[in-house]
Amino acid sequence: MAEPTFRAPKGTRDILPPESGRRRALIDAFAVQAGLGGFGEVMSPIFEDLGVFKRLGESTDVVTKEMFDFFDKGDPPQHLALRPELTASICRAYAEHRPVPPWKIWYEGPQFRYEQPQAGRYRQFSQVGVETLGADDPQADIDVIALAWRFYESLGLRQVSLLLNSLGDPSCRPAYMDALRNHLESSAAALTDQSRVTLERNPLRVLDSKRPEDQPVIDAAPLMVDYLSDDTAEHFAAVRAGLDALEIPYQISPRLVRGLDYYTRTTFEFAADALATAQNAVGGGGRYDGLVEDLGGPATPGIGFALGVDRILLACDAEDVFPGPVPTVKIFVVDVTGGSHALGVCNELRDAGIGADRSYGGRSMKAQMKVADRSGAPFAAIIGEDEVAAGEVTLRDLRGDTGQRRIPLDSLAYEVSQLLTK
């Protein structure tokens, strides 16, 4: 293969039609669900002061080694970073604008992490998500989880599992962390080297190890759910009761920890069971009751999730659901008189709101018909010398078996719109 001079940077890719149309449709579908739930869209900058993301946690790989950061041209230069996720930006925006709580917002857009690309993992990837800031009520947790669930269902996905856990809060997590650390340290000899390193930085993350050698120690580890304070346990129970009431199935996953350090209490993840790859988490989220305060805002509880657009589409492929949108071109104008008649006809059709396309370069009728077929348009309008002389056009059905007929040129837009509403 002749090497092109340039190619998309590692871990990024061009998303071309028709895949691009499918992604747009997916985001539209999410916007519908978010809107139904009373969430408004926030569009925040793609880069922020590096400090915004540093608040996500010193033991989070996403901030410590996966950030695309750079200095601007200011004096002194500002240290900026492409956003590796959006929750921090949203909390920064909340602290900056102080909207009236509860602030219910949704977002979508690209995010950036400097990682080794892999199945379902890219350096530039897209997420859709929601955040509810300023509501401590477990009802808010349920609403948020139910929204994600509805969204997956609306796409046609059936093989998605909800994993649920509570990570406790500052009143009870320290005691658990001590117990966990004790357990892991006393069994350190049985852990892999990598897990021993992780243990130094963040014992919780050891529970996430996929290395088989670690499993016996992990299986024997104490569970956060056994250490929850009364308040936290009550909150967790309320969330579960709400999900039960909505008949949303879930599995309690007591070893579910998440990669960002800010999570407290309710924590959840959505796994696409149809995906055979290691990256089968199509969404995740939870509570982050301390994050707004960390970013200089008022103490504000928060709950939200982020869903990976790329992985959701992979899951849709695996389940063979959510095909792309139907073609927007409804009628293809075949002009064998040279092409100038197609110009006016297409414009008139478009004025009437009917998607119309034509070919260029004065190709043969056969060639133009091939392009018409390929366009996916259900109809073709054929214009030759005869039609021009008679002020008519031949309207041909490309998908059904009703053949073709000559109609007055004036009535083309009307006729097509009638046929399309059938």
Added chain:
RNA sequence: GUGGGCGUAGCUCAGUUGGUUAGAGCGCCUGGUUGUGGUCCAGGAGGCCGGGGGUUCGAAUCCCCUCGUUCACCCCA
């Protein structure tokens, strides 16, 4: 960052124990007696076999390096 697989036409892949002008299918283009696609038939365009170095009389085929890609660990959506 660590480890494995793979890199031949736009796409999916063949290429025999290294041997003359590198193949198929799909896609694309042009035709099939002059106005008709989706089926069929016939032609055609399109590859310095990822890049560099080496071994050899001779390398897509063997060796080394490099780049890319892919999968897994890690991390996470």
